[in-house]
Amino acid sequence: MGGKMKQSEAGPMAGEDFLQRCRGIVGPGNVITGQDDMAPYLTDWRGRYTGNAVAVVRPATTQETAALVALCAQARVPVVPQGGNTGLVANSVPDQSGQAVVVSLKRLNRIRGVDLVNNTITVEAGCILEEIQNAASDAGRLFPLSLAAEGSCTIGGNLATNAGGTAVLRYGNARDLCLGVEVVNAQGDIWDGLRGLRKDNTGYDLRDLFIGAEGTLGIITAAVLKLYPLPKAQVTALVGLQSPQAALELLSLAQETCAAGLTGFELMSRFSLDLVTRHFPQMRIGLSEEFPQYVLLEISDSESEAHATGLLEALVSEAMERELLGDAIVASSIAQSKALWSLREHITLAQAIEGKHVKHDVSVPISRIAEFIRETDALLQEAFPGIRLVTFGHLGDGNLHYNASAPEGVADDVFIQGQEAINRIVHDSTHRFGGSISAEHGLGTLKRDEIKRYKSAVELRMMTAIKSALDPLNLMNPGKMI
Amino acid sequence: MGGKMKQSEAGPMAGEDFLQRCRGIVGPGNVITGQDDMAPYLTDWRGRYTGNAVAVVRPATTQETAALVALCAQARVPVVPQGGNTGLVANSVPDQSGQAVVVSLKRLNRIRGVDLVNNTITVEAGCILEEIQNAASDAGRLFPLSLAAEGSCTIGGNLATNAGGTAVLRYGNARDLCLGVEVVNAQGDIWDGLRGLRKDNTGYDLRDLFIGAEGTLGIITAAVLKLYPLPKAQVTALVGLQSPQAALELLSLAQETCAAGLTGFELMSRFSLDLVTRHFPQMRIGLSEEFPQYVLLEISDSESEAHATGLLEALVSEAMERELLGDAIVASSIAQSKALWSLREHITLAQAIEGKHVKHDVSVPISRIAEFIRETDALLQEAFPGIRLVTFGHLGDGNLHYNASAPEGVADDVFIQGQEAINRIVHDSTHRFGGSISAEHGLGTLKRDEIKRYKSAVELRMMTAIKSALDPLNLMNPGKMI
Structure with a gap:
C-alpha cells in the first residue's frame, strides 16, 4: 500500500518569484494582485466574510489549473477554488491570513460537447448553470438542475457543493446528474474521470468523493452531465x-x-x-x-x-x-x-x-417534517416569544429553509444577538429528528465547527483520514468543511 | 490532520485462542471450522475459485460484527465479508492461504422498518434481495433493484458491488437506491450513517465510498433504501x-x-x-x-x-x-x-x-454501442474465425454482456485457451470507446490485475491512498479489487 499521496519536498517560495511563475502559467493579465481588483473575489455572496489573498489567478484550461496547483503545492501556498462565488456558507473565499491564492475557474467555460444519443453534455467547471440549461434546451434536451443563483453560479461550484434546488424531487441533486468528472488533485495531477457511462464498477467512487467535497480534496475542472428529454x-x-x-x-x-x-x-x-x-x-x-x-x-x-x-x-x-x-x-x-x-x-x-434574519437549511425524513415544524416552532416560541418563522422549502425532499425573523417591535440588532441560541435550538431539533443541518448548502466556513457537534467521532475520523490521504499538506481550501 | 486510521499495536494471536474469542462473540455454533461445513463459503458461484479460511463466522448483529472485526484487527487476521456469495468476479471468497476469516452476514437479516411517507425501507445486510422486494410490495411500494440472482443474493453484497440489473434505466444502480448505510469499518468501529435523507451536504460522501468498495474498506451491515410507488x-x-x-x-x-x-x-x-x-x-x-x-x-x-x-x-x-x-x-x-x-x-x-464461454460485462457511452459491436465483432472474427458472439444486455444503460462461444467444431478446451487473447481484444476495444471493463459485476479477484492496464496512474494512486488511509493493515477483503 502506497499510503498518502506523495508531495514535493521543496520549501516555500519568495512572494515575487511565486507570482512570476503564476504569470508564466496563465499570462500576466490573469494574475490579479491589486486590492480593488481582488475585492469581488474576497467577499462571500451574503457579505458576511471578507478574506485576503496573495493573488487571484484565472487559468483558462485544465492544464493551466494543474500547473498552478502543482506550483502551489511546491510553494506550500493554500489554494481556494472559486466558481461564481454565490455560495451561502462562505466556502469559496479565502481566510484573512492573506496566504492563499484564489483560483477562479470562470475562464474554463467551454461546453465541450453534447451527445444526444447518450443524453450527456460535457462542460467545463466555469460554465454558468443557466448557459448549460440553455445549451441543453437548444439541443432539445433538459438539464434539470435549477436554483435561485442559476444566472451566476457555475457548474464547478454546483458540483463541489452538491447543489440541490427545485428539481431534486424528480431528478436528484447535482451528484445524481453527473456521470463523470475531470479533477486537478492536490498534487496538481489531472485525473481524467470524464466518463459518460451509466454503469462503471471498477474501483472506489472517486467521482462522488470529489462531488460535495467543497474543493478540499481537489478542483473539479470539467464534468459529464446527464440530460433528459424535454417535457412536452x-x-x-x-x-x-x-x-x-x-x-x-x-x-x-x-x-x-x-x-x-x-x-x-x-x-x-x-x-x-x-x-x-x-x-x-x-x-x-x-x-x-x-x-x-x-x-x-x-x-x-x-x-x-x-x-x-x-x-x-x-x-x-x-x-x-x-x-x-x-x-x-x-x-x-x-x-x-x-x-x-x-x-x-x-x-x-x-x-x-423585512430585516435581518437567521437562515437554516435543514432536512429531516419526509415523514417527520410536520412533527419537526410543530416541535421546533414551540421551542423557539418559548425561548424567543413572538419570533416569526418563515418556513418554506422543498417538502418533497424533506428540505426546509426554516428561517427566523425578529418578533414585531424587536430591533434587528437585538434579535441577531440570539443567533447562536436560535441555531442551537433548530440544529439540536434537526439532529433529534435524524436530520441534517446542511441539506443543500454545504458546510463551508459557516458550519464547519457546528457540524462537529452532530457528527459521530468515527465519521469525523474517517473524513480526516481521507482528507489527509489525498491532501496531506492541507493546501486545498483549508479551513472549509473539515 | 489525523492521518491514517489508528490501529491497535497488539501482534498476531495463536489460532485456538483466536477461535475461542470468536466463539465468545457469536456463540460456538456460529464459528464453522470443519472443511465440509466451510466448503459452500469457500468456492465462488461460478465454481472457478476455491480458497481456504481459518473459520467461517456468522454474526447475528452489527455489534457482533464490530466485535469480530476489532478482534481480527487486533490479531491481524484478514476479513472476507460474504453475503449470498453469488458474485461473478470472485469477490466474496478467501484466497488459498487459509489465513482469513470469512464473515458471513446472512444472519443479519432483519427488515428494521418501512416508512411509507418517507418512501424508505431499512434493512440489514443479510436480507435476500427478493425478500426486500416482497416486503416493499406488501407495503404497496416498489423496490426496483432486480437481477438474476435476486432469490439468493443479499442486499449487503448488492451494495458492496453496486449491483445493476434490469431496472437501472429508470431507477439507477444499487448506489442510486441507497440513502444511508451502517458500516463496520476496518478498526471495528460502527459508523451509523443510516440516514433516511434525500439531501445531506455535511461532509465527504462516505456512503458512496463504501458502496461499490467490494468490502475492501469495511462491512456494510445495514442500509436505508429508497422505495417508489408501485406502477399501476x-x-x-x-x-x-x-x-x-x-x-x-x-x-x-x-x-x-x-x-x-x-x-x-x-x-x-x-x-x-x-x-x-x-x-x-x-x-x-x-x-x-x-x-x-x-x-x-x-x-x-x-x-x-x-x-x-x-x-x-x-x-x-x-x-x-x-x-x-x-x-x-x-x-x-x-x-x-x-x-x-x-x-x-x-x-x-x-x-x-451450449458449452464453455468467455464472459464480458462492458459498458460504453450508449451512442457508441453499435460502432463498438461492429468493430469488436470484426476484430474477434479476424483473430478467431467463426467465433460465436452472444451479444445481449441493458442497451438503455450502455451495458452489454458481450460473451464469446467457441466456433462450431472447435472443442471447448481448445477455445478456452484463447480466453486471455479474447479478453484483451474486447477490453482494449472497450477502453478505446471510452468504456468500462466492469459495468456492473465489479473487479473482485478476476479483474483486479486487468484493471491496471486501463486505469490511469493518478486514479490508481488515489484509490491506493484511500485504501491505505481507511484500512492501513490491509485486512479488509485483501487481494480483491485493489
Whole structure:
C-alpha cells in the first residue's frame, strides 16, 4: 500500500518569484494582485466574510489549473477554488491570513460537447448553470438542475457543493446528474474521470468523493452531465391547506398518482407569502381565502398539455374529496405558472427586505417534517416569544429553509444577538429528528465547527483520514468543511 | 490532520485462542471450522475459485460484527465479508492461504422498518434481495433493484458491488437506491450513517465510498433504501430489428415518447435467442420472421393498463413508420409479458448448456454501442474465425454482456485457451470507446490485475491512498479489487 499521496519536498517560495511563475502559467493579465481588483473575489455572496489573498489567478484550461496547483503545492501556498462565488456558507473565499491564492475557474467555460444519443453534455467547471440549461434546451434536451443563483453560479461550484434546488424531487441533486468528472488533485495531477457511462464498477467512487467535497480534496475542472428529454408540458398549481401534515398526505397522494411526473412540491407557510405580498404588493396569491400553509405543485408530462392538466385536475379533486386542501388554482397559462413560481422565489427577497434574519437549511425524513415544524416552532416560541418563522422549502425532499425573523417591535440588532441560541435550538431539533443541518448548502466556513457537534467521532475520523490521504499538506481550501 | 486510521499495536494471536474469542462473540455454533461445513463459503458461484479460511463466522448483529472485526484487527487476521456469495468476479471468497476469516452476514437479516411517507425501507445486510422486494410490495411500494440472482443474493453484497440489473434505466444502480448505510469499518468501529435523507451536504460522501468498495474498506451491515410507488401497470413488447443502430434510434424515440415510463430496454442478438430456443425448445420467439437483433421493451405506468398499452402501441407504430423495426409483439397478458422476459433471462442458461464461454460485462457511452459491436465483432472474427458472439444486455444503460462461444467444431478446451487473447481484444476495444471493463459485476479477484492496464496512474494512486488511509493493515477483503 502506497499510503498518502506523495508531495514535493521543496520549501516555500519568495512572494515575487511565486507570482512570476503564476504569470508564466496563465499570462500576466490573469494574475490579479491589486486590492480593488481582488475585492469581488474576497467577499462571500451574503457579505458576511471578507478574506485576503496573495493573488487571484484565472487559468483558462485544465492544464493551466494543474500547473498552478502543482506550483502551489511546491510553494506550500493554500489554494481556494472559486466558481461564481454565490455560495451561502462562505466556502469559496479565502481566510484573512492573506496566504492563499484564489483560483477562479470562470475562464474554463467551454461546453465541450453534447451527445444526444447518450443524453450527456460535457462542460467545463466555469460554465454558468443557466448557459448549460440553455445549451441543453437548444439541443432539445433538459438539464434539470435549477436554483435561485442559476444566472451566476457555475457548474464547478454546483458540483463541489452538491447543489440541490427545485428539481431534486424528480431528478436528484447535482451528484445524481453527473456521470463523470475531470479533477486537478492536490498534487496538481489531472485525473481524467470524464466518463459518460451509466454503469462503471471498477474501483472506489472517486467521482462522488470529489462531488460535495467543497474543493478540499481537489478542483473539479470539467464534468459529464446527464440530460433528459424535454417535457412536452409543465403545469403548476397552488393549493391552500390547513397544516404541514395535510401537505404530507397530499405529497403521498401526488406521488401515487403522478409517479415521476411530479417534478415540484414546495411548501410555503402563510407568513412566508404574507411577506411576499407585503413587500411586493403587485404579487397576488389569488386563492379564495387565506390558509395556514400553501403548496406549489408542478407536473411535467411527456404526452401533452391536456394530459398534464387532466392529471393535475384529477389530483386536486381527489385531494379536495379527501379534505386535504381547501382551495386550489391550476395555472392555465405559462404566464400564470411563472407567476406562481415567482411567489416562491420572492420569499427570500421579501425576508431580506423585512430585516435581518437567521437562515437554516435543514432536512429531516419526509415523514417527520410536520412533527419537526410543530416541535421546533414551540421551542423557539418559548425561548424567543413572538419570533416569526418563515418556513418554506422543498417538502418533497424533506428540505426546509426554516428561517427566523425578529418578533414585531424587536430591533434587528437585538434579535441577531440570539443567533447562536436560535441555531442551537433548530440544529439540536434537526439532529433529534435524524436530520441534517446542511441539506443543500454545504458546510463551508459557516458550519464547519457546528457540524462537529452532530457528527459521530468515527465519521469525523474517517473524513480526516481521507482528507489527509489525498491532501496531506492541507493546501486545498483549508479551513472549509473539515 | 489525523492521518491514517489508528490501529491497535497488539501482534498476531495463536489460532485456538483466536477461535475461542470468536466463539465468545457469536456463540460456538456460529464459528464453522470443519472443511465440509466451510466448503459452500469457500468456492465462488461460478465454481472457478476455491480458497481456504481459518473459520467461517456468522454474526447475528452489527455489534457482533464490530466485535469480530476489532478482534481480527487486533490479531491481524484478514476479513472476507460474504453475503449470498453469488458474485461473478470472485469477490466474496478467501484466497488459498487459509489465513482469513470469512464473515458471513446472512444472519443479519432483519427488515428494521418501512416508512411509507418517507418512501424508505431499512434493512440489514443479510436480507435476500427478493425478500426486500416482497416486503416493499406488501407495503404497496416498489423496490426496483432486480437481477438474476435476486432469490439468493443479499442486499449487503448488492451494495458492496453496486449491483445493476434490469431496472437501472429508470431507477439507477444499487448506489442510486441507497440513502444511508451502517458500516463496520476496518478498526471495528460502527459508523451509523443510516440516514433516511434525500439531501445531506455535511461532509465527504462516505456512503458512496463504501458502496461499490467490494468490502475492501469495511462491512456494510445495514442500509436505508429508497422505495417508489408501485406502477399501476407494466406492459412489455418484443420487437425485431435489423441492427444495433436501429435499436439505438428506437431507444431515443422511446425516451422521447415515454420519458420515465420507459423501464426496460434490453438488446438481444439473433444468436442469443437461437441458443435459447435450441436448448429450451418449449420457448418461442413468436415474431413473423427472424431478425438480426431483438429488443425487449418495458413500459411502467402510474395510470392504467389501457394507458400503458396505448403508449406502447403508439411507440411501436411510430417506430414502424420510421422503419426502425420489422415486427413487434405487444404482450396482452401478464403471462405473455413474463414469457417475453423469460427469453431474456434464459440466455445465460442456454449459453452455459451450449458449452464453455468467455464472459464480458462492458459498458460504453450508449451512442457508441453499435460502432463498438461492429468493430469488436470484426476484430474477434479476424483473430478467431467463426467465433460465436452472444451479444445481449441493458442497451438503455450502455451495458452489454458481450460473451464469446467457441466456433462450431472447435472443442471447448481448445477455445478456452484463447480466453486471455479474447479478453484483451474486447477490453482494449472497450477502453478505446471510452468504456468500462466492469459495468456492473465489479473487479473482485478476476479483474483486479486487468484493471491496471486501463486505469490511469493518478486514479490508481488515489484509490491506493484511500485504501491505505481507511484500512492501513490491509485486512479488509485483501487481494480483491485493489
